[in-house]
Amino acid sequence: xxxxxxxxxxxxxxxxxxxxxxxxxxxxxxxxxxxxxxxxxxxxxxxxxxxxxxxxxxxxxxxxxxxxxxxxxxxxxxxxxxxxxxxxxxxxxxxxxxxxxxxxxxxxxxxxxxxxxxxxxxxxxxxxxxxxxxxxxxxxxxxxxxxxxxxxxxxxxxxxxxxxxxxxxxxxxxxxxxxxxxxxxxxxxxxxxxxxxxxxxxxxxxxxxxxxxxxxxxxxxxxxxxxxxxxxxxxxxxxxxxxxxxxxxxxxxxxxxxxxxxxxxxxxxxxxxxxxxxxxxxxxxxxxxxxxxxxxxxxxxxxxxxxxxxxxxxxxxxxxxxxxxxxxxxxxxxxxxxxxxxxxxxxxxxxxxxxxxxxxxxxxxxxxxxxxxxxxxxxxxxxxxxxxxxxxxxxxxxxxxxxxxxxxxxxxxxxxx
Numbered sequence: 244x245x246x247x248x249x250x251x252x253x254x255x256x257x258x259x260x261x262x263x264x265x266x267x268x269x270x271x272x273x274x275x276x277x278x279x280x281x282x283x284x285x286x287x288x289x290x291x292x293x294x295x296x297x298x299x300x301x302x303x304x305x306x307x308x309x310x311x312x313x314x315x316x317x318x319x320x321x322x323x324x325x326x327x328x329x330x331x332x333x334x335x336x337x338x339x340x341x342x343x344x345x346x347x348x349x350x351x352x353x354x355x356x357x358x359x360x361x362x363x364x365x366x367x368x369x370x371x372x373x374x375x376x377x378x379x380x381x382x383x384x385x386x387x388x389x390x391x392x393x394x395x396x397x398x399x400x401x402x403x404x405x406x407x408x409x410x411x412x413x414x415x416x417x418x419x420x421x422x423x424x425x426x427x428x429x430x431x432x433x434x435x436x437x438x439x440x441x442x443x444x445x446x447x448x449x450x451x452x453x454x455x456x457x458x459x460x461x462x463x464x465x466x467x468x469x470x471x472x473x474x475x476x477x478x479x480x481x482x483x484x485x486x487x488x489x490x491x492x493x494x495x496x497x498x499x500x501x502x503x504x505x506x507x508x509x510x511x512x513x514x515x516x517x518x519x520x521x522x523x524x525x526x527x528x529x530x531x532x533x534x535x536x537x538x539x540x541x542x543x544x545x546x547x548x549x550x551x552x553x554x555x556x557x558x559x560x561x562x563x564x565x566x567x568x569x570x571x572x573x574x575x576x577x578x579x580x581x582x583x584x585x586x587x588x589x590x591x592x593x594x595x596x597x598x599x600x601x602x603x604x605x606x607x608x609x610x611x612x613x614x615x616x617x618x619x620x621x622x623x624x625x626x627x628x629x630x631x632x633x634x635x636x637x638x639x640x641x642x643x644x645x646x647x648x649x650x651x652x653x654x655x656x657x658x659x660x
Contacts, residue, residue: 258306259289268447374438420449428473432480440483444470448485450497461499466493473516477524479506484527484541486514490527494541509546510535515559521567526589530558536572536582538589549590554580562608564621569594569642571623573605579625581642594642622647 263285421443432438437454448471469489476483482503483495490513494503508514512533520526525542536558538550552641556574563570565582570582570591577600583592599605607626623635623644632652637644 246534247442259302259309260286369512418449418451418458418460420463421445421447424470427471430474430476432476433478435480438480440474440476442471442474442485444472444488446470446487446489448474448483448495449651450500464495464500464502466502466505467491472514475518475527476517477519478521479524482524484517484519486517486529488513490514490531492517492527492539504541504544506539506541506544508610509539509551515557516561518563520584520589521563521565522586523567528561528563530554530561530572532557534558536561536570536591538591541587547589549585549588552580552591552593554578555596556604560605560608560626562623564610565612569610569639571608571610573599573608573627575604577601577603577605577627577629579605579608579623595644597635597644599625599627599633600629603627626652 260282262277263282291457317573318401330647373617382546391582405616409562418441421441424443424445426441426443429439429441432440438450438452440448440450442448446465446467446469450461450464452459452461464483464485467485467487467489469487471487474483474485481497483497484492485495486492490508490511492506492508494506495501498501498641508529508531510531510533512531512535514531516530518528520528520538525540526547527539528536530536534550534554534556538546538547539545554572554574554576556576558572558574560573561570568584568586570584571579572582573579577598579597579599581594581597583594584590585592591636605627607624610621611624612621620636623637625635627633630651630653631649633649634647635644636647
């Protein structure tokens with residue numbers, strides 16, 4: 244079967260990337276983030292060079308020379324009896340398996356007479372999981388249990404840690420239209436990594452587009468008479484709701500920047516946070532400086548009957564779970580309250596109170612019903628002004644929470660409302 248020119252270029256590009264990954268464990272062993280950035284940059288350069296259409300013979304010569312240089316620099320990888328070679332082969336095993344599976348997509352030899360793909364023995368994956376488990380026997384307390392499911396998730400992530408996958412990869416662009424005032428919130432649009440918005444205490448909201456380059460500010464939404472404290476995207480990204488210190492919330496059309504409606508706070512207080520109900524975007528929940536949480540129907544501009552409750556402090560953070568049946572609210576006294584949300588009426592029923600730390604404002608909450616295969620319990624990520632980022636697990640329907648782990652994060656006193 245003949246191989247297309249595009250297939251040859253793709254195979255050669257993957258071989259070059261595979262060669263880089265084989266030796267990547269030897270580069271700056273104490274700085275894993277640098278290795279991740281190096282692989283990302285190499286992959287980007289290989290993709291760009293593949294579009295240039297260099298002759299295959301020249302590419303093969305490049306692969307040979309690069310392999311020789313890497314071998315001279317770091318030594319052979321498969322020395323007999325080498326402990327380094329053995330341990331490195333275990334760490335790279337799941338990654339190499341994925342590379343081989345990707346090569347099957349473009350290698351005609353991996354196809355049978357009728358075009359069916361060759362199957363891979365399940366026993367090989369089970370053996371691989373046993374080998375990988377030996378590497379993690381000395382894992383620190385609280386780390387992921389090395390089950391076969393966890394091994395699959397780790398392999399799909401390139402056999403890298405969570406910190407490596409989310410490593411900072413450099414400055415992409417700086418939006419500086421709000422340099423005179425603080426920016427309390429930045430949010431990407433739902434399922435769109437190329438569009439984001441940010442609000443400012445100068446009373447405006449900026450809608451920004453990252454692609455195509457260069458990144459630009461599409462439009463600036465103006466209308467609030469005081470600082471904008473928070474905003475949220477609707478599910479379809481056509482509507483934004485914003486809250487302000489002028490005691491109003493506004494509904495905006497993202498397409499043209501029109502202010503569709505202005506709704507005063509039912510309590511006449513400064514509005515500090517907001518969020519859409521995930522299933523019914525006609526309902527929006529807002530929190531104010533008088534310790535109140537209100538459910539507002541943005542179609543009518545009125546507060547929902549039974550959709551109000553009071554907390555112990557100023558409401559700074561709100562978050563729904565994915566189904567929209569559970570609402571979390573955090574205040575400036577260090578408490579997080581859970582509410583049962585009636586999908587039919589919008590009524591709130593207070594469930595439980597979680598004291599994160601007395602007197603430490605809870606500035607942000609993010610609820611997830613399912614994080615990953617190895618972390619199936621619903622989770623709650625809380626940012627509090629006690630210099631910690633806390634991850635809680637909770638059970639439904641009892642809503643029983645327990646602290647799973649935390650990370651130290653230094654907060655500036657002015658950053659805590």
